Amino acid sequence: MGGDLVRISAEWARWGKREDDRGYEVLAFSGAHFSRENFHRLLQRFSPGTPERLPQVTIGWAGQRQADWVGIGIQEASDRPDRVGRRVSETRFFCVPYDALRARPVSYLDLFTRFWDVELPEDGGPVVVEARPLRPELIDIPQKAENAAELLVSRKPVCVVADDRVSLHDRLRFIDAVAALLPYGVRTRFSASTWTSSTADHKIRLSFTDEPREDSYNLFWNTTTREDPRDLPAPLDLRIAEQYGQRIREGVRRDHVVRRLAEAVAPVSFEDPHQLLAALLRERPEARAGGDGPATSDPVAAVEGLAAALKAGEREKAGSFLNQLSLDSKVDPPEPVRRRLRDGVMMHRLLSRNVAVEGPARIELYRALFALCFQRVLTDRGYEQILEFVGRDSYTGEHALALSRLAPVSRRLRFTLARQHSPGELEALLGNAGAHEIVAVAADPETDRSLREELYRALLRCPPSGELTEALVESVFLCDRWRDMYPGSEDIQFERLQNLLWLAYPGDFGPHQLQEALTPRRVMPTLSLVAAAAARYGQGAGAALVHNFLAVMVDKAAFDPKERVRVLRTLEDVPVPVYSPAQVAQAGARHAPEDARPGRFARAVEFVSGHATVIGVGLFLFAVVVALVAALIVLI
Known part of the structure; x- marks a missing residue:
């Protein structure tokens, strides 16, 4: 608990x-x-x-x-x-x-x-x-x-x-x-x-x-x-709704709005729109200014005033200047002002981990300065600029938390910043993320290795679902990412791909599932994925690969129709699998009848898939497919 x-x-x-x-x-x-x-x-x-x-x-x-x-x-x-x-x-x-x-x-x-x-x-x-x-x-x-x-x-x-x-x-x-x-x-x-x-x-x-x-x-x-609906709302209700929308969009930070509305816990009904608007307007802490801070909105002067107040140990005055910077950060200053701000922040070391501001106020200071000096919405380019400005050796989890409050535009940035802040922050973000989002970030080529490993472990904790299967199939089980992360280590690639295949298909894995798993989408399946799918399929994987992978690839290739027919006919000596191994075992049947008399290709693949190591299966199938295609070219 x-x-x-x-x-x-x-x-x-x-x-x-x-x-x-x-x-x-x-x-x-x-x-x-x-x-x-x-x-x-x-x-x-x-x-x-x-x-x-x-x-x-x-x-x-x-x-x-x-x-x-x-x-x-x-x-x-x-x-x-x-x-x-x-x-x-x-x-x-x-x-x-x-x-x-x-x-x-x-x-x-x-x-x-x-x-x-x-x-x-x-x-x-x-x-x-x-x-x-x-x-x-x-x-x-x-x-x-x-x-x-x-x-x-x-x-x-x-x-x-x-x-x-x-x-x-x-x-x-x-x-x-x-x-x-x-x-x-x-x-x-x-x-x-x-x-x-x-x-x-x-x-x-x-x-x-x-x-x-x-x-x-x-x-x-x-x-x-x-x-719009057939019957529009009453004019008074429409005016209140428009005022409500204007208050939401008038430049206040969204997390401030959400926090304030989350505190409005008194039961209220949609039947009285006035109450909804009153709850939104009630208590606007970010509009209150205290101390003897500047009366005008001049962020450069506020930076100088904050630095002087911190140096003199005047906490109340420093808090007033910080409030002013928070308000100023809701508007984009022109680039000449940004340059002056960056000079002042650098000179006074206001983004240092040792700045004399504690707790949540330090996070808000970092956030306001990032927004004023760079951008209010965090892009990949802005993130790199801020890293260089702060210094990668000086960058801390508090900086990451402040950056996360700038509304990162990419999902990868959100996950990256959460991980940089703390394991708990990443865990909270993962808890609110769906399978599609986790897989999409893992598939992003810019995602760093350690974050992708965290996402992989999070996927293994996900309960099986249609959404998870769809996301993994669409990403081709991240096979290209494992290949790039572990070049030459097919055993590691194979282990991850087998785990993801079991996660996507916890039940039956027959010809249909094998074809779905190996259908090229954003990338071609890697050899390790073919091997993992063959091992997941079990006995009879050779015939299934021929008809549910190789034949499909040939059928989709840019062949002349007559040539396509000739190529596909060369595969006819391999019996078409109808049932999965699990269904065959349950029914006491075989993938192919005894009198089907499969050709040498099918018998060789069946023998290897039943007796060789799993990696050997993948390599053998790849070699046989290459040889078969070469033979077809000669025949054609």
Whole structure:
């Protein structure tokens, strides 16, 4: 049990079908605060429809026994079909007492992560988990999230139109970003879903959907297009929503806004937009100035004043100048002013690890000076410039933390800075990242070796999922990155690739999976990946490689159609594998019938794949393929 975590005791219900298939109902539940009928009404109120792709997540709320509850439902596919052969989905719905989140807010994504693989107690007791407190600086706020938050204040629902390429984690992160721009207390009346039917009659305020809805504002994931609802909000609600959006975008740092709104924990409803705007306007600490700091916005003078105050030991005055620099950093100064600022910072060593400012104030000083001297949004080039300016030997984890608050533009930079700051910072970032994001950073050629190793270990801790399989297949299992990291060490490459193949395909690995794993995408499969896939396949890998890898490659090559047919015919003596080794063992069958009489190529590959070492298998297959192609060229 970690002291920094929030302990949550949640009520729960399981929603699905019984064997007699009478329809969806509450199958089991914890009965301390909710009855079966309570859960039934909740699950019907926040039903998103019938999704084709699972899992999906729905956020809801409940008021029960004079207390507020935050609900989160996880809809998954079950292994049991109904009477007509359709797969039955099941939903686990958890109700978290709002009082548990009031003192230490938690994000929706972290609640989902904690409840994802939890076991439901057989005795009907509550589920107890521990979650990380919300970290405003780790929440990425895209422009579309600002637009969605503004529109929700108008009391109209918002739909985000997106296709299946937008992952579950990306959808949850977007919902978190929108919710972070609203007072935390609105979660007692907030509902959202990672998917809803465009035709379902639901009561969900923020949802992802496949098609636009007439009763909602529609934002489109890949464009800036917006479609308004058939019936627009009342003029007063629209004006309040516009004021809300202006306050969010008026130049205040997003993590300040998120932190202030996270502190607005008093329950509040969408039905009164005035309350939402009042919560945003309440307490603006970054607008307060103290001490005898400069009255005008002159960052060069503020730097000089701060240096003089620190030298004289005048802490209050130094704090006033630091507040002024924080405010100044919200505007980009012209390049001549930047040069003067860099000269002053260098002369007074204000970015030194020994600067006489302690704790969070030092991080804010670094951040403000980085923004003023270089850029407010951190790019790869800006990062390199700052490293050179600070000095690589003088660069510390505190500098990395300050840089992370400049909103790095690339995912690789975010992970790099988190790792430089502390193992805990990287762990927190990994905990909020999806498989697609982790794999994308690992596949980035600019990612350094040690970070890629950390990401690899994080992938091995991920539970199997469709998102993880899709990300690994799209990256060709990072085979080119392992080749570049361990040239000449095929055994290390092979070990990593085998682990990732097992992670992507924990169950059956037959001809279809082998073809998917070896299909070229951004890069060609390496020899080590071919060997790892052959070893994962097992007996009969030779025939499978011929038909599900080599034949596919030939079919996609730029051959004349007649030549392609001639080449493919030369492979016909190798029997086509229909089943995976696991299916063959279960059925007591063989990949090829006894009377198929495979040719010498197939027998040789079958013999080697069954008896040689795994690396030998890969090298042998490669040599045979090269020889076969050479023979085909001669024949053609």
